[in-house]
Amino acid sequence: MNARPCVLLLLLAIAGAVHAQAMHDHDHGIPEKLGTVSFPVACSPTVQQPFNRAVALLHSFAFDAARNAFANIAKQDPSCAMAHWGIAMTYFHPVWQPALPPATFAAGQKEAQEALRLQPAAGSDRAYIQALNQLYKADPKATPSQRTLAYEAATANVAHDHPGDVEAQVFYAVALLSNASPTDKTHARQKQAVAILDPLFKANPDHPGIAHILIHACDSAELAAHGLAAARKYASIAPSASHALHMPSHIFTRLGLWDDSIASNIASEKAAHAQGDLMGELHAMDYLVYAYMQTGRVKEARQVIAAMKQLPRLDMTDFAIAYASTAMPVRVAVEERHWDEAAAIAPPQGAPESVVAIAVWAKGMGLARTGHADDARKQGERLRGIEARLHVAGDTYWADQTGILATEIMAWAAQASGNPAGAVALLSDAAEKEDRIEKRPVTPGPIVPAREQLGELMLEQHKPGPALAAFRDALALAPGRAGALRGAAQASAAD
Missing domain, CATH: 1.25.40.10 (Tetratricopeptide repeat domain)
Incomplete structure (x- = not known):
């Protein structure tokens, strides 16, 4: 695609995304767009659609927004075990490091235990909650890698026992990536995830998690070309999530598609800024500087750095913020x-x-x-x-x-x-x-x-x-x- 139309389309998308973020609780203007998720749970029917929305946010790693959404569901339906499952899942960052941040582990564990207390006697909800508790089990000697490996094994069982459950397959693919070693150049777990997600992407082209995790699975020189279709699609699936606007640039960067990467990160930076997502804003800015430098646009790269220096005081103890800045x-x-x-x-x-x-x-x-x-x-x-x-x-x-x-x-x-x-x-x-x-x-x-x-x-x-x-x-x-x-x-x- 020519760079100019690409930039225009993404900027138009972000204009709608920013407006939707500000107005999503009031049916004015352009509606929020997060993709299509159907995740039936054993809770009050009144919270089913809010639950689907919360999971869509989770799939796009909008962790704070998802946590608030799941917490609202728990208030509306205090017996909804899966609302607490959702809150606990927002404290699990599967492809980031650390996957289980020490500062929030206790909060995630508390929610996982509440989900366990409220869990139904049978059914897929119980299976999800049991798998979650492999991450947060009360074993002070368990290392983070032992927890994520146990979670991967448990989600494999959930996916096997519920083959028609799209969410079970997606969360298993996510669990595989949480244990993918950066020294495994065969990309074994990534390829397992791709094998799961490829047919799901064809059948569910508007599912945010499928496209998102496909991009992460293909974020390597070997697999990047395979992830291009998902990269081309993801931003249009969930333009209300700033991370969805950024993620395609992981593939664009791997393939040297600099104009596409620039357009992606301009859109993501603006959305993250509007949504108060400082980490997302800086992450997009770093990718933007990288792409600008590959196209000889040094002036624009320095303008991004100047804008970064005008941001409110940065928390340099936060790895992602410190790294990008x-x-x-x-x-x-x-x-x-x-x-x-x-x-x-x-x-x-x-x-x-x-x-x-x-x-x-x-x-x-x-x-x-x-x-x-x-x-x-x-x-x-x-x-x-x-x-x-x-x-x-x-x-x-x-x-x-x-x-x-x-x-x-x-x-x-x-x-x-x-x-x-x-x-x-x-x-x-x-x-x-x-x-x-x-x-x-x-x-x-x-x-x-x-x-x-x-x-x-x-x-x-x-x-x-x-x-x-x-x-x-x-x-x-x-x-x-x-x-x-x-x-x-x-x-x-x-x-």
């Missing part, structure tokens, strides 16, 4: 090769160490690329310390990512010190490690992929053949990245 200025400085700007970036106060690592990396890269090798190595050692502490804390994923960042700095410091062979060895090691790990949904991708950096290093060492090979490998994993395309062209011209 830290990554955006780093992306621009490093992709533009403004090394003095990168070296001046200060770590965010109060942010998780996995986020602080991004700013430390930027500083180290800026120092290394301007010839200050010893100072750069100090930043690399600082990252090694963060890596070690993250390992001790059990955060293996971000520890490994931080280790890769540290190795990248050391590689460029080696190059600056006149050790080209050492630089190649280090950066090759970083690229191989990065290739083995999938990105988390919180980010559109590394600031600059290690393999793309390897191509840049080879160019600096006047080795156009190896540089071209590295850039081609980088583009296979991240199509359309401007730096890799530019580098490949330079390497081809020099070869």
